[in-house]
Amino acid sequence: MEIIAYGVLADERLLLERAFDGRHTVRCLDLVLNRDTVPTAAGYEVVCSSVNDVLDSDVLRALAGGGTRMIAQRATGYNNIDLPEAEALGLSVARVSSYSPYSVAEFAWALALAVNRRVVRAVHRTREFDFRLNGLMGRDFHGRTAGVLGTGRIGSAFTRIAAGFGMRLLGCDLAENPECLALGMKYVGRDRLFAESDLISLHLPLLPDTHHIVDATALARMKDDVILINTGRGGLIDAHALVETLRAGRLDGVGLDVYEEEAGVFFFDRSLEVMTDDTLARLMTFGNVLLSSHQAYFTHDAVSQIVETTARNVEDYVAGRTSDNTLTSPSAPA
Template identity: 40%
Template structure:
């Protein structure tokens, strides 16, 4: 290496080697004065591969309020500033990834997602100019610097995207956030917009995938297929305790009739179920399937099975709690594939113990981002979850309702389309605008 350059590879934890690198140049190094920023930026920031980037002109965030040491000092924002500040490095210049194109970091990248993105890059015209760099690790204090030189990052539920991480990403030159999930931990759109970040939220699942999984959970729990399977593996062919009930003729209450809830109502009507529905608006497809809209109180009191498909907002948090459980039909089976916080877990445990709830199937769990999507074998991650796991009439899975090839491939394709539109300066599909922002928190 020449004397006037210092390789930063060792200062960037877990940073990929080879072409993904940063060089610090001495004060006399300068970017090409003819470099011009593209015309598609939300704020007037020149791409890192075209300029020498000085310490970013943003105010430091407030002190970190979260207790986890991994997300405390030194803050990711401070880490990024130390890499970019004149004191630590008079000037920072990013090595260009190619003559044209855009680098994108995909945090929390799963192997099946990498395969999907690589496949879909070939199907979107002009997307070959986009350089996808998968990072298996989540976004946090130790991985924020991997975004150096990237114009966009793609985030998942396990990514820690509070104000400090947003400052770190902005300091690294990131201009756009794309979510391939409903949100990220501690993420707030208002804070992102204040830093000049653009946001895109492509549809994150195929309704059919989630609806089919909802019915699968119901069938598995009701007919105790998971218990029977484990027994047979151990050589136990006894049928004792495996009694279920027929769905035909039963009343199913569908709470929330968006695309998923409507699909669930359609599927279960095919089983011969009577459909009751609750939502602020009525869906024609539910009515055409023989469904009837009623109040939430009547739905809970009349339904043998209740499926939850409502969005999470203040009005729906702990929608299933002590009060609503007490109004449910005795022995009701509840299935939740929407958002974990729709159910007050401790109230549900009491309902299960008393027999008011006859069965509970969940693919989501309140506070799941601290444990779901990770291997926690041998760890005690949540005491309430341990209690639920020990109950024979409870079935819990790790948020896999949308894990189908069709759904994952669709997410990859729409994400790549958004990135291409951003690169070309076009209006982005699924972009969240500041004037339409609801200030919602992800995760």
């Protein structure tokens, strides 16, 4: 079987080809799958999608019309896929329900530490032989309060690191995680977590109930000197409200690995183009904002697990099996 894969990064390509080696042929493209590029999928029974592909109803109908029967998403999140439409069209959809939680948790801490200790600003200065310490003062995390919004596998890994720093732990989730409780975490309501935390890290899926969970009201409840980290999904934060909060001189620092309108921007070189997203451009002007391009997951360990699970999902589809990764499961191929 021939498989077409979209949004494949250079460092990911060899791992993806090896995962299917000897079983299927995979064509790797660096294109984002959307309404403009969907004709390239014609004739491919299996489409391997990435997190920034746009699989809305129009794209899904075009895929089904071109012979696609299975979509293998190389990500945990699937908010970019219109699942009801996929099911109505008889498309099988699977995702990667889990991979190394340490990749994202450790990167969230890398952002938190870099923001707190002004590492990027310090490096820029020393490269110009400016060794002054003015404006570089940070704070000890020890003894301060970490608020973790979402305490699943990634959130609990973040919490273990926070406990190692000797921080007071607050959590908010639909269900309490026994591992976090054993570390001394106290589960509180969202408003209290926002109000009492010195460091807030977001580890929630993007759902209708979590969309813009950090909005203007939430930001107003936070301490003026809080550090806010988001390695979850860009849509968890109302970016316009965040800009207005930063313009008001509030928040000690912000670390963002995701952005709500990142599709078509992240993973690409836009350095020679005019940035038409005014909100993203404005965020980049704040010296206390550190923005990376959705790389928290990007370790050899995590990407290897992602592509291996994706390959298993395709094999399950071929064999007519389902698993915990299955999102929609029409009939198997003839």
